Amino acid sequence: MTEEAPQGAEHSMSVTPLSGTGAAPIPRGIQFPVFVAAATCAFAGVWMSVPLASVLLTERGASPALVGLYAASVWVAALLAAPLSPWLAGRVGGALRMHQLAVVLSMLALAGLGTNPAIPLWFVLGSVLGVASCLTWTSSDAIAGAMAPVGREGQFLGIYQTFVSAAIGGGPAALWFFGVRNEAFLGSALIMGLGLALTLALCEPPGAVPRRMRLTFLRLRPVALMMIAPSGAAMLCGALEGSAGAVFPVQGLALGMAAAAAASVVVATGFGNMLAQYPVGMMADRLGTHRALLGCAVVVAVGSLLWPWLAPGWGIWPVLAVWGGAAGSIYTLGMVRAVQRFAGPARALGMAGLNTAYLLGGALGAPLGGLLLESVPGWGLPVALAAVALGGGLALSVAALRRGG
Structure with missing residues (x-):
């Protein structure tokens, strides 16, 4: 479902959008x-x-x-x-x-x-x-x-x-x-x-960006409310990818994978991330970002539980690729939602909030993933990732359906 941004959000800041200063050298x-x-x-x-x-x-x-x-x-x-x-x-x-x-x-x-x-x-x-x-x-x-x-x-x-x-x-x-x-x-x-x-x-x-920006609480409030789903998606993606990049290779070693194979875990998730972006973007256009978010979250949850069970066999590689595609697409869906909800100068704040949320999620995901792997070895990390993905995906999907999300 695609909603128009509330009128107050589009005009909540006294700004003038920039436009091209002249004819571009290319069409x-x-x-x-x-x-x-x-x-x-x-x-x-x-x-x-x-x-x-x-x-x-x-x-x-x-x-x-x-x-x-x-x-x-x-x-x-x-x-x-x-x-x-x-x-x-x-x-x-x-x-x-x-x-x-x-x-x-x-x-x-x-x-x-x-x-x-x-x-x-x-x-x-x-x-x-x-x-x-x-x-x-x-x-x-x-x-x-x-x-x-x-x-x-x-x-x-x-x-x-x-x-x-x-x-x-x-x-x-x-x-x-x-x-x-x-x-x-x-x-x-x-x-x-x-x-x-x-x-x-x-x-x-x-x-793309306002020429000048005068921010007050009343002007920021509608923007902040509409950023619940986009920034939440970015933070969830950052936490998942931060944990995967820092901890999945270590988890692979603990599951009996060779060092070279464990190091290649991140390559598999990155490859899947690259392949999934366009199909998931099309799905968001046709089915709505809320459905796409929930679908990606379910795939991440299933993959989090499945790949440790399959390791160290060859079956982990397609599962990791699908996991990486679904996890990385959550950020793209947050970006799509922000672009759909914001017009003109408010979009600059939306994009900044998106990037900040992703960085914060990554900063939290990596150390927490390592702590879980050390304190609850075995299925502690996979179950936690599945729970975070499902809970976060459901909450974000509901928020995306609401006018403020």
């Missing part, structure tokens, strides 16, 4: 695929640097705790930057301009890491990279949402998320070409530079 009809290509380069460059940093720090003699602390500094910086992204976009001249500036800032941070700096500078540059990559992400989501035509949001955002998922999963594979060395950070910057060049052929889509 509007092909701006969306060009932007998707640019965003793919940006995400691939950032995610290529994630495993590279971990390996290089370890080779320098850093302890696992220090490597984890570096990763945490990147995520915390991103989490702090996400709520500020609409305001920053309005200050710099729009979502597209912020995207370009954030990519440049990411490239500078990556170039700094490529010089093999002292350990304290790793944390400084990592925090800068966290802020810049978060702003790249939030601006990309806002632009993609503004470009999606009414009634086909699921299909267009499904295409966008398919390529984003491919970039996140395939970015680290570029290390096979660049090699695991400090100079590979320059390769990450080069990939992002290719995406930056593509954005020069685009113009700011109308309604």
Whole structure:
């Protein structure tokens, strides 16, 4: 069921949407695929640097705790930057301009890491990279949402998320070409530079971000109420994917899988995530986001219980792929819901809330998953994930049916 946003939500902020400042160098009809290509380069460059940093720090003699602390500094910086992204976009001249500036800032941070700096500078540059990559992400989501035509949001955002998922999963594979060395950070910057060049052929889509934003409680309240389902979906997805990325390989080892196979668990879930985005987006357009959310939650719950039972046999791989597709699609459905419910300037706040909720879910999911695996070995984690998926999916589906959800 698709509902129109309440009138008060669309006009709850005194803002003026940005529009293109002039004719775009390319026709509007092909701006969306060009932007998707640019965003793919940006995400691939950032995610290529994630495993590279971990390996290089370890080779320098850093302890696992220090490597984890570096990763945490990147995520915390991103989490702090996400709520500020609409305001920053309005200050710099729009979502597209912020995207370009954030990519440049990411490239500078990556170039700094490529010089093999002292350990304290790793944390400084990592925090800068966290802020810049978060702003790249939030601006990309806002632009993609503004470009999606009414009634086909699921299909267009499904295409966008398919390529984003491919970039996140395939970015680290570029290390096979660049090699695991400090100079590979320059390769990450080069990939992002290719995406930056593509954005020069685009113009700011109308309604992606407000030019100015004056926030009060009365203006934020209707937006917050309508973000219950979208942000809840994003947080649920973040918790599931954060737990899977951090804990599933460890669980695989405990279930008797070889080390290489256990490490490949995340590859299987990422592959399924990439394949599921467009079909689930189409399902949301045809059946409604509330039904699609509930369906994905049920699939996640069943998969959470099924794959440990099948391990270490070959049957786990299709189950993990389906699990990853359903879990990752929950975020896409939250994004579709936000685009459907918000118009114009309110959408910028919606997208920022979506990204913040995902980051918060990931920050909570990984440590809680590890705690469960350690304190309740065996079926503790699978049962907990199934319960969270079912309970969260049902609650979000009901919220999506309501006017405020």
